Amino acid sequence: MHSLNRIFRGLTLISIAAGLMYFALxxxxxxxxxxxxxxxxxxxxxxxxxxxxxxxxxxxxxxxxxxxxxxxxxxxxxxxxxxxxxxxxxxxxxxxxxxxxxxxxxxxxxxxxxxxxxxxxxxxxxxxxxFGSWVDYFDPIYPMWFDEGLASFISADSRLMIPQTVGEAIWTTDLHTWRDWGAVVTRENWPQVYGASLGLVTDIIDQSGCSGLYKLIQDVRNGADFDVALDELPGTALDRMDRKLHVKPCLFTRS
Structure with missing residues (x-):
């Protein structure tokens, strides 16, 4: 009984402390x-x-x-x-x-x-x-370079500095998680990092069309591995380092 009382008091103190921190911080x-x-x-x-x-x-x-x-x-x-x-x-x-x-x-x-x-x-x-779950905060089904590049594409962010070739942008494909992204992006270099990610997303459109981009999103949503789904799109394997990046809009046709 005494042990249970001590446990109860301990849990009560922890709850009070957590509540105070919630409001104070x-x-x-x-x-x-x-x-x-x-x-x-x-x-x-x-x-x-x-x-x-x-x-x-x-x-x-x-x-x-x-x-x-x-x-x-x-x-x-x-x-x-x-x-x-x-x-x-x-x-x-x-x-x-x-x-x-x-x-x-x-x-x-x-x-x-x-x-x-x-x-x-x-x-x-x-x-x-x-399209994912809370687990994706630690291991996202869409890597951060694609997540940020797609959002920059949809919002038509004109502030970004897009490199000229795939080879100059490919390094951002190593930025898979929130931690990866946060460890690289700074107040000084964000236009370049976001711009490189945007460039790779527009390269998917350039090589496979808007339909290819939609297919990639949907396939991953349905359980496919992102890298596998990307490689399976015609012409979109990010292996042509000298390929020029062309920023072109998708002609949005969804209703």
């Missing part, structure tokens, strides 16, 4: 209960720190949905958006970039990320992540 965990940290719910899937800008936020979400629907077809992910118009809010929720996506559940945006391109980029992540 800023970070992305706060997305689970945004109202407790100053955000107002204006739609079932939208929390915001400045309700006077709700109309703009809703319009940005609608634009992002339209663009992603044109690419993916009917959208399956239903992420909750947290719009932080103030730096203080972004710090409270641990948003240290323009935006970030937590699986297909949450999209968190800082002041510099509240624009059509970033919202569309993060919405693309949510849709692609919805």
């Amino acid at each position: 800023p970070g992305q965990h706060r997305a689970l209960t945004p109202q407790l940290f100053g955000l107002t719910q204006v739609q079932p899937n939208l929390f915001i720190d400045d309700v006077s800008r709700s109309a703009q936020a809703l319009d940005l979400i609608a634009q992002a949905d339209r663009t992603n629907r044109a690419f993916f077809g009917p959208l399956e992910a239903t992420p909750t958006f947290l719009f932080c118009y103030s730096v203080e809010c972004a710090d409270d929720f641990g948003i240290h970039t323009s935006g970030l996506t937590l699986r297909d559940r949450f999209i968190l945006l800082s002041p510099q990320g509240i624009n059509p391109m970033i919202v569309t980029h993060e919405r693309a992540h949510a849709e692609l992540h919805g």
Whole structure:
């Protein structure tokens, strides 16, 4: 009995400590209960720190949905958006970039990320992540170079520096996990890293067409290994180091 009491007291203390840390420490965990940290719910899937800008936020979400629907077809992910118009809010929720996506559940945006391109980029992540599971955080079914390259492609990110050849971009295929990506990307080199990943995605389109890109996404979603599915696409094996990278849009035809 005394042992059970000690265990119960220990678990109680641990629970209290965890609760205190949850409320005391800023970070992305706060997305689970945004109202407790100053955000107002204006739609079932939208929390915001400045309700006077709700109309703009809703319009940005609608634009992002339209663009992603044109690419993916009917959208399956239903992420909750947290719009932080103030730096203080972004710090409270641990948003240290323009935006970030937590699986297909949450999209968190800082002041510099509240624009059509970033919202569309993060919405693309949510849709692609919805094809996997939480395990993919550690071992994603879509490697990070493809995940980021595809989101940059869908959002038409014009800030990026795309290399001239496959050989100059191929190194990003080593960036498979979140940890791999985070260990390489810096405030100084992100246009080059994202640009190289975007270049490889556009090379898939150049060699196999938009239909090939869609097939790759669908095959992996259905359980195929990404690298195997990529190699099986006609002409898309990333083995021609001198092949020029041509940035061309897909003519989105999905409804």
